[in-house]
Amino acid sequence: NAGVTQTPKFRVLKTGQSMTLLCAQDMNHEYMYWYRQDPGMGLRLIHYSVGEGTTAKGEVPDGYNVSRLKKQNFLLGLESAAPSQTSVYFCASSYSAGEAVWSNEQFFGPGTRLTVL
Amino acid sequence: GQNIDQPTEMTATEGAIVQINCTYQTSGFNGLFWYQQHAGEAPTFLSYNVLDGLEEKGRFSSFLSRSKGYSYLLLKELQMKDSASYLCAGLDSNYQLIWGAGTKLIIKP
Numbered sequence: 001n002a003g004v005t006q007t008p009k010f011r012v013l014k015t016g017q018s019m020t021l022l023c024a025q026d027m028n029h030e031y032m033y034w035y036r037q038d039p040g041m042g043l044r045l046i047h048y049s050v051g052e053g054t055t056a057k058g059e060v061p062d063g064y065n066v067s068r069l070k071k072q073n074f075l076l077g078l079e080s081a082a083p084s085q086t087s088v089y090f091c092a093s094s095y096s097a098g099e100a101v102w103s104n105e106q107f108f109g110p111g112t113r114l115t116v117l
Numbered sequence: 118g119q120n121i122d123q124p125t126e127m128t129a130t131e132g133a134i135v136q137i138n139c140t141y142q143t144s145g146f147n148g149l150f151w152y153q154q155h156a157g158e159a160p161t162f163l164s165y166n167v168l169d170g171l172e173e174k175g176r177f178s179s180f181l182s183r184s185k186g187y188s189y190l191l192l193k194e195l196q197m198k199d200s201a202s203y204l205c206a207g208l209d210s211n212y213q214l215i216w217g218a219g220t221k222l223i224i225k226p
Binding site for chain 2: 040041042043044045048090097098099101102104105106107108109110111
């Protein structure tokens with residue numbers, strides 16, 4: 001099993017350009033998440049999905065859009081990139097999110113390092 | 118809301134023991150997770166605590182006191198490969214993980 005994979009690994013954009021980050025998981029997990037990680041700050045949730053066809057906003061959703069057309073894939077889009085979106089982006093998945101604490105364990109992809117000039 | 122605090126950086130010696138503390142403030146709490154993150158890599162799961170007490174997993178142990186809003190990760194017999202950031206995350210009332218900024222652990226020979 002590959003677990004959680006992300007493409008691309010690195011990307012440089014110019015301000016105003018758009019791009020899509022792809023996340024895929026082969027663990028049949030219901031929940032998927034997009035985070036950004038910046039120096040000195042914790043992982044911040046951008047958007048998440050509780051199942052195919054559903055998405056919800058996290059802590060820092062502005063400037064990003066997501067789609068979950070298939071259970072195994074979760075796409076993160078930047079419509080008009082800004083330098084403030086320079087960050088490392090992590091996708092994660094979990095079996096579910098609920099009272100069975102073990103099911104909340106999140107599995108992470110290797111990350112995408114994005115620079116916006 | 119929820120707030121997770123942990124030290125920014127710690128230094129320890131190879132072969133020694135180190136304790137990384139995490140305090141949390143939350144209006145709802147369902148568990149406490151610890152992850153390890155090597156530089157340039159993804160976070161990987163270490164342990165979780167739901168009830169008070171100590172959970173041991175080999176050289177790593179995690180402790181929780183819900184009444185004090187406090188947890189720690191204990192690493193024994195430190196090895197150079199333990200040099201990494203350790204992330205504390207609280208599971209809030211909506212079963213979302215709220216992450217601390219991480220503690221960078223530097224191991225010296």
